[in-house]
Amino acid sequence: MNTMTLERRRLGDEPSPTPAASPMVVFERVQKTYDGRTLVVEDLNLAVRRGEFLTMLGPSGSGKTTTLMMLGGFEQPTNGRILLEGQAVERLPPERRDIGFVFQNYALFPHMTVADNVGFPLRYRGIRGAEAARRVAEALAMVRLDGLGERRPAQLSGGQQQRVALARAMVFKPKLILMDEPLGALDKQLREHMQIEIRRIQQQLGITMVYVTHDQSEALTMSDRIAVFNDGRIQQLSDPVTLYDRPENRFVAGFIGDNNTLPCEFLGSENGLAFVRMKDGTRLAASGPAHPARSDLTVSLRPERLGLDDAGSAENRIKARVLDKTFLGDRVRLTLEAFGTERLVASLPAAEGAAVLPGRDVGMAFSAADCRLLAR
Amino acid sequence: MWLPAYATRSERLCRLAVVLFAFAVLAFLIGPLFVVFPLSVSKDPFFTFPIREYSWRWYADFFQNARWMHSLVNSLVAAAASTLIATFLGTLAALGISRPGFPARKAVMALMISPMIMPVVIVAVGAYMFFGSLGLTNTRTGLVLAHAALAIPFVVVTVLSALSTYDSNLSRAGASLGAGPVSVFFAVTLPLILPGIVSGALLAFAVSFDEVIVALFLTGADQRTLPVQMFSGIRDQINPTIMAAASLLTTVSIALFVLLNLIRRVKRA
Amino acid sequence: MTQTLSLTSSASAPNLRAALRRAERPGRLGALALALPALLFLIVTFAAPIGLFLTTAVRNPEVRDTLPQTAAALAGWDGDGPAAPGEAAFAALLADLTRAKEDNTAAALGKRLNYESAGMRSRIMSVVRHLGNFKDGALAPQFAALDPVWASPDLWAIIKRNAAPVTPYYLLTAVDLQQDASGAITRVAEDQAVFLGILGRTLWIAGLVTGATLLLGFPTAYVISLAPARIAGFMLLMVLLPLWTSLLVRTTAWVVLLQTDGVINQVLLALGLTTEKLQLMLTRFGTVTAMTHIQLPFTILPIFSVMKSIPEGQMRAARSLGAPPFFAFWRVYAPQTLPGVTAGCLMTFILSLGYYITPALVGGPRDQMLSNFIATYINRDLNWGMAAALAGLLLVMTLSIYLLFLRLVGAERIKLG
Numbered sequence A: 001m002n003t004m005t006l007e008r009r010r011l012g013d014e015p016s017p018t019p020a021a022s023p024m025v026v027f028e029r030v031q032k033t034y035d036g037r038t039l040v041v042e043d044l045n046l047a048v049r050r051g052e053f054l055t056m057l058g059p060s061g062s063g064k065t066t067t068l069m070m071l072g073g074f075e076q077p078t079n080g081r082i083l084l085e086g087q088a089v090e091r092l093p094p095e096r097r098d099i100g101f102v103f104q105n106y107a108l109f110p111h112m113t114v115a116d117n118v119g120f121p122l123r124y125r126g127i128r129g130a131e132a133a134r135r136v137a138e139a140l141a142m143v144r145l146d147g148l149g150e151r152r153p154a155q156l157s158g159g160q161q162q163r164v165a166l167a168r169a170m171v172f173k174p175k176l177i178l179m180d181e182p183l184g185a186l187d188k189q190l191r192e193h194m195q196i197e198i199r200r201i202q203q204q205l206g207i208t209m210v211y212v213t214h215d216q217s218e219a220l221t222m223s224d225r226i227a228v229f230n231d232g233r234i235q236q237l238s239d240p241v242t243l244y245d246r247p248e249n250r251f252v253a254g255f256i257g258d259n260n261t262l263p264c265e266f267l268g269s270e271n272g273l274a275f276v277r278m279k280d281g282t283r284l285a286a287s288g289p290a291h292p293a294r295s296d297l298t299v300s301l302r303p304e305r306l307g308l309d310d311a312g313s314a315e316n317r318i319k320a321r322v323l324d325k326t327f328l329g330d331r332v333r334l335t336l337e338a339f340g341t342e343r344l345v346a347s348l349p350a351a352e353g354a355a356v357l358p359g360r361d362v363g364m365a366f367s368a369a370d371c372r373l374l375a376r
Numbered sequence B: 001m002w003l004p005a006y007a008t009r010s011e012r013l014c015r016l017a018v019v020l021f022a023f024a025v026l027a028f029l030i031g032p033l034f035v036v037f038p039l040s041v042s043k044d045p046f047f048t049f050p051i052r053e054y055s056w057r058w059y060a061d062f063f064q065n066a067r068w069m070h071s072l073v074n075s076l077v078a079a080a081a082s083t084l085i086a087t088f089l090g091t092l093a094a095l096g097i098s099r100p101g102f103p104a105r106k107a108v109m110a111l112m113i114s115p116m117i118m119p120v121v122i123v124a125v126g127a128y129m130f131f132g133s134l135g136l137t138n139t140r141t142g143l144v145l146a147h148a149a150l151a152i153p154f155v156v157v158t159v160l161s162a163l164s165t166y167d168s169n170l171s172r173a174g175a176s177l178g179a180g181p182v183s184v185f186f187a188v189t190l191p192l193i194l195p196g197i198v199s200g201a202l203l204a205f206a207v208s209f210d211e212v213i214v215a216l217f218l219t220g221a222d223q224r225t226l227p228v229q230m231f232s233g234i235r236d237q238i239n240p241t242i243m244a245a246a247s248l249l250t251t252v253s254i255a256l257f258v259l260l261n262l263i264r265r266v267k268r269a
Numbered sequence C: 001m002t003q004t005l006s007l008t009s010s011a012s013a014p015n016l017r018a019a020l021r022r023a024e025r026p027g028r029l030g031a032l033a034l035a036l037p038a039l040l041f042l043i044v045t046f047a048a049p050i051g052l053f054l055t056t057a058v059r060n061p062e063v064r065d066t067l068p069q070t071a072a073a074l075a076g077w078d079g080d081g082p083a084a085p086g087e088a089a090f091a092a093l094l095a096d097l098t099r100a101k102e103d104n105t106a107a108a109l110g111k112r113l114n115y116e117s118a119g120m121r122s123r124i125m126s127v128v129r130h131l132g133n134f135k136d137g138a139l140a141p142q143f144a145a146l147d148p149v150w151a152s153p154d155l156w157a158i159i160k161r162n163a164a165p166v167t168p169y170y171l172l173t174a175v176d177l178q179q180d181a182s183g184a185i186t187r188v189a190e191d192q193a194v195f196l197g198i199l200g201r202t203l204w205i206a207g208l209v210t211g212a213t214l215l216l217g218f219p220t221a222y223v224i225s226l227a228p229a230r231i232a233g234f235m236l237l238m239v240l241l242p243l244w245t246s247l248l249v250r251t252t253a254w255v256v257l258l259q260t261d262g263v264i265n266q267v268l269l270a271l272g273l274t275t276e277k278l279q280l281m282l283t284r285f286g287t288v289t290a291m292t293h294i295q296l297p298f299t300i301l302p303i304f305s306v307m308k309s310i311p312e313g314q315m316r317a318a319r320s321l322g323a324p325p326f327f328a329f330w331r332v333y334a335p336q337t338l339p340g341v342t343a344g345c346l347m348t349f350i351l352s353l354g355y356y357i358t359p360a361l362v363g364g365p366r367d368q369m370l371s372n373f374i375a376t377y378i379n380r381d382l383n384w385g386m387a388a389a390l391a392g393l394l395l396v397m398t399l400s401i402y403l404l405f406l407r408l409v410g411a412e413r414i415k416l417g
C-alpha cells in the first residue's frame, strides 16, 4: 500500500506534457480484469487534455470499450484510479459525472420520441418547459435533424439515429463526451460525412471528446491525438502525423497504414542516425525511438515513401528486382525483391511507375527518416 | 405437405402418417377441454351425449348459491393479493439476478425455481404445520402467503426472459444522461419490460386461482376457494353445477391466456 | 518503460483476484439486495415450513413428554438384560400415567407406542382405566395381573428406547424396515411391507407417464416444427391452451369421460365397439391417461423449441452425403433434439412424481401415489411422523432429479409459454 502511494507520487511528479491547463481526465495506473486472471487493461496511464479530440484506436478486444466504460462509471477499475478534473471518481456514480456517452448501438430509448430522448438529460437537471424545448430544438438543429422530434427511434435511419444519440449526449453541455465506435454501423459514405460533422460540432463547442474506433483512417482524420491500444496497454500516444511518420514500435507501424517490415541488425549510431545491416549485408541509414543493441530489430518502410532513384538527397539507395506490377488507377503498386530474398512493396504515382517493367531491375531510394528502426 | 422436394414416395407416406398422428395427439390434447362446457349447458342432470335440451340452469344454480359465490370471491381476492406480492418480489429478484455481478446465481435460481417443481402436497402440509403454529391456518393471510410463494418462480422466469432481451446499455445511457438508478428504472427499464412483468402477473394469478391442494389444507369453510369447493364436490358426487364452475374456471384461464398473447403481440409490434 | 510496467503488473498478479473482488463488491451486494426480499420470503413461507415438517419424521416427543419420570427411572436400567426394571420404574410409570390421564395425553402415548409394538395402546389404556385400583405395596405383580407382558423386559425396552428425542422409526418404516426389541434393524413382515411398493408404484406411474408423453409428444413437436408458420401457430395454441386450463378442470373432464356412464363408454357403445360398459374410472389406465394428457405440453414444448433451432440444412446435408431418409433422421436429426427431450422428460418426470389430484379423483386404491398417502396420514390418521417420512422420501427423489435437471438443462433455460 505504502509503496503504491510512493510510486504514484513519483509518477505525478513527472513533468506533464501540457503544463498550461490541468488535464480533463487522468488515468493513473489503471488495471481492469473481469475474471481475476487476465488483465483486459494492463496498466493505463493517460491524460486527456481540455478541449482535445482524443481517439483510442486499437484492434478488437484491446480494451477500448472497457476503458471508456470505466471513465463513464459503468465499470469499476480493479486497481489504480481515474481523476476527472483533478477529482478521483471511484465513488462518483455515472449520473453525477456529467459525461455524455454515445454508445455503439446508440442506446436510444425505443419507447420515447426523438424529442423525449434528447430532452431526457434536461429532465434531471431541472430544465423544463419552454427552455427545455428550446434546448432540444437547438441540439436537433446542430445535428441537422430539425422537425423529426416527434418520430420514434425505430422510424429513423441508422445515420439519423446516430445523430439523435449525438444530440442527446450534447444537449446538457457535458464537460466531456465519450463515443464508442459511434459510426461502426454506418456505410462508408455516411461514415465519412458524420466524421466531418462530429469534428465540426466538437470544434464549434470546444468540447473534450474521447472517441473509440478500430478504423485507422477515421482516427487519423478526426483526432488531435491518438492513443493506440493493444493487449490492454497504450502502444503509442501522439498526434496523427507523428503516429504515421514516426511509429514507435512494430505494432503501431503495422497497425497504421501499410508497411514493409524487414529484419536487420544494429551497427551503431552517428549524428542522430542509426545504421543497420540487412540480411544480404546492405547498410542502411535509419531513424527510430531507441537503438538498443537487440536481436529482434526490424526496419519499417511505408510503400509510398519508397521512390524511384532520382539521384536526389535520400540517404538510402538500393537495387531491386520488379516481380509484379499492379495498376490501381492513380497509383501503381510494385512488388520488389531486394536485400537478397526479401519482398517489399512500393507504391508510386501512376505516371512515375509507367516506365517500370516486371522482370527488370530498378533503383529505389528512401530517406533515413522514413526508414524506422523498431523493436517489438 | 411440408416435405422437401427430394422426398421419395415411401418418405411421403411416412410423413403423412406422422402428420396424421400429430393431429390425433392434438385432438387428444384439446378434446377433453370441450366435454365440460356442453355438459354445463345441458338441462339433463345426468351426463349424457348427445345433449337433448340446452339450459343455463346450472349457471343460475352457481350464481344463486351462496357457497359457490363465496368461494368465487375468495378465489379472486386470494389470487389478486398473492399476484401483487409475487409480482413485486419476483420482479425485484429478477432485476437483481440479471445483473452481471450477481453472487451464486445458480444456487439462488435453483431455490427460486424450486416451488415450481416441489410436490404440492409437501408444500401444503409444510405450510399447514408452520402456519398452524403461527395461527395462520384458516385465514386468508396464510393462503395468500403460500400462493405467493408458489407464484414467485413464474414471475421470476418471465421477467428474466424479458430482461434477457433488454439492452443494458439503455440503463447506462440513462445514467450517463443524469438519471439515478431509481429514475432509470422507472423511466427506461420498467416501460420496456412491462409486458414481461404483466405476463408474469397473469401467470401468478392463474397459479393461485387454479390451485387446489394448498388451499385444501390451509382454508376453513370461510376461506374456501372455488377449486376447493369443486374438488370436494367431485369427491362427493359430481353434478352439473360443478361443470358450470369448471366452465367458468376455464373461461377465466382462457381469458388470461388470450390477454397474455395480446400483450406479447403488442410487444412485438 | 513498457518493460518496467509489465513487471509491476505481473508482480501484483496474485492480488488480482482480491482486488477484483474488492472493486466488484458494491455491485454484487446491490444485486443481492434486490433478490433478498424474494429469497427471504421463500425461505420463510416455503423452505422453512417444509424443513420443519420434515423434522417431524424423526421427532419423538410422546414418551419424553408424557412419561418423564419413567424415562428417568429407566435411565440406569440395562435394557438388554433378561429382567424387567425394578419397582421404581413401575411407580414412575404409575405417576406419569396418572398425570397423563389428567392431561388427556395418554391416548396419544398409547398410539405412538402401538406403532412400535401392536397391543401397546390397549396395555397403556388398560393401566389408565385401572389407575384407581392400584394398591400400596409391590406394583410389578399388580401390573402383571393386568397384562403378564409387563413382567417382561421387552416392553420396557421399547419405552426406554423411545424416551430419546429422535427416533428412526418413521424413516425405517417408510422403507419397510423396523427395529426389533433388541434394537437391530430388520425387514418388516411380508404382509406389512407396503411402502416400498408405493414408492415403486409412484416411480412406475411417473415413468409410464413420461414415456407416454415422449411417445406422443416427439412426433407432434416434430410436425409442429415443420408446419408452415400459420398452421404451426395454431397447433402450438392447441398445446398451450390445455396448459393454461386448471389441472382440476382437466381432471374433472377425465372423470366425466371415463365414468362408467361417461362419454367414452357411450361413444364405444354407440359405435358398437363394445357390448358392455368398460371399467375405466378408478383404474391405472385411466390415471395414466389423464396424467399423460396433463403432462403432454410440458414434454412437447422444450422438444419443439429445440427442434425449431435445428437448421433445415442439416438434413439436406445428410441426404446429399448419401444418407437414406431414416438413417439421416436417426443419426443426424434425433441426436440434436436430445437437449429438448432431456428437458421435457425430466420436467414431466419430476412433476409426475408429486401428483395428488388426478390419482385421488381418477385412480383406484391401487393407483394412489406417495402424495396421496402423505395427505391420508395427515388427514385421516393424524400420523405426522409417517407423513413426514414419506414426504422425505418423495422429496429426496424429486430433488435428485431436479439436481439432474439443473445440471443437464439449467434453471435459466426454463421458459413459460
Ligand SMILES: Nc1ncnc2c1ncn2[C@@H]1O[C@H](COP(=O)(O)OP(=O)(O)OP(=O)(O)O)[C@@H](O)[C@H]1O
Residues within 6 Å of the ligand: A034, A035, A040, A058, A059, A060, A061, A062, A063, A064, A065, A066, A067, A214
Ligand atoms: N463484461 C465483460 N465480462 C468479461 N469479459 C469482458 C467483458 N467485457 C469485455 N470483456 C473482455 O475484455 C476484453 C476487452 O474488451 P473490450 O470490449 O474492452 O474490447 P474493445 O477494444 O472495445 O474491442 P472491440 O473493438 O471489439 O469493441 C475482451 O477480451 C473481452 O472479451
Ligand SMILES: [Mg+2]
Residues within 6 Å of the ligand: A064, A065, A066, A180
Ligand atoms: Mg468495443
